[in-house]
Amino acid sequence: MRKQKSVKDSYVRMTELVLPNDTNTLNNLMGGRMMHWMDIVSAIAAQKHSNRIVVTASVDNVSFKESIKLGNVITLEAQVTRAFSTSMEVHITVWAEDIPSGTKVKSNEAYFTFVALDENGKAVAVPEAVPENEEEIEKFAGALRRRQLRLILGGRMQPNDANELKALFNLQD
Template identity: 55%
Template sequence: MEIKRPSDSITTMTNLVMPNDANIVGNLFGGKLMEWMDICGALSAARHSKNVCVTASVNNISFAKPIHLGETVTLVARVVRAFNTSMEVYIEVYAENIKKGTKRKCNDAYFTYVAVDENYQTVKVPAIQPLSEEEQELFELSLLRRQLKLLMAEKITLKDAPELRAQMVEWMETSKG
C-alpha cells in the first residue's frame, strides 16, 4: 500500500467575505465558514485518496474571533492521518484585511472523511507517514480524536479505545495534582 506525507495533500482555498456571507453586524456566518472548511477538507482528502470523499464527522469548532465583511478568508487543509477507509484532515482558517495588511488565524478543526467509489462503497486509502515533529504530534493525537468521535457516535465502546482510556486516566491523575 502506498504511503504519503501530509504535505502531499495540502489544499488551500481563498474566499472574499461578501454581503451575502455576513450577518447584520457584518461578521461572516459560522455556517458559511463551516461550508468552506468542509469543501477545502474534502478536496484535501480527495487529493490524498484519489477518490470522492464524504464527511463522516467534525470535531468541536469555536468562533472566538469574528471575520469581517470585505476580509479574505484562506483555508489550509491537510490529511494528518489515514486509517482504513477514513482520513482525518486538519483545517486552519486565516482572515486577512488586505487594505490594512493584517492577517490572523481565526479557527481550526479536524474533519473526518471517508473515501467512496462510484458505487458508494468505502475504499481503502493510502497511509500517512509523518516526518516533522509537528506532523508526528498531530498523527499521534489523531488516534485519540478518532476513538472519541467513534465513541460519541456509539460505533465503539471504551473497551475498544485503550489509548483514549489511558489518556483519560493520565488527565485525571494530573488534575488531582
C-alpha cells in the first residue's frame, strides 16, 4: 500500500509585490511573470507532498480574469489536489490586492502537473493524496477527468479510453 498524506499538508502561500520590472508598457503584470510565480508556488506544493525534486509535466489553461497592476500585492496559493503513481496535480489560485484602496480580486486559477524524480532523474512513486474537506474532495474527484483530458490532448491517451470523460458526457459505448 502506498504511503498517504493529507492534501492540506502540501498547502503553500507565496506573496509578491508587482514592481516596474514585472510590468508591461500598460503597467500591468506580464503574463510570463505570473506563470513563473505560479510554477514556483505549485512546484513547492508538489515537493512538500512528495518529498522529492519535481519537474513540471503540464500546465492547464491559464486565463487572466483580472489585470494586475503595478504596486499590487499578489498572493499565490497552491495545493496538491490528487496524486497518481508518479505525478501530482496542483491547483493554484492567484489573488491581487490593491492595499491602498482595500480591494482584493481573484485574478487567476490553474492546474499544473508535476512528476517526482529520484536522485538519478527517474520518475518515482509519490504518496497518495487524501482530501479531507468538501472542497478538497471535489477537486480530488475532478482530477481524474482533468488528467484524462491532458493525456488526450498530449497524445498519450485515446479518447475512447477516457472512461471518466465519457461518463461525464454520457458517451458510453
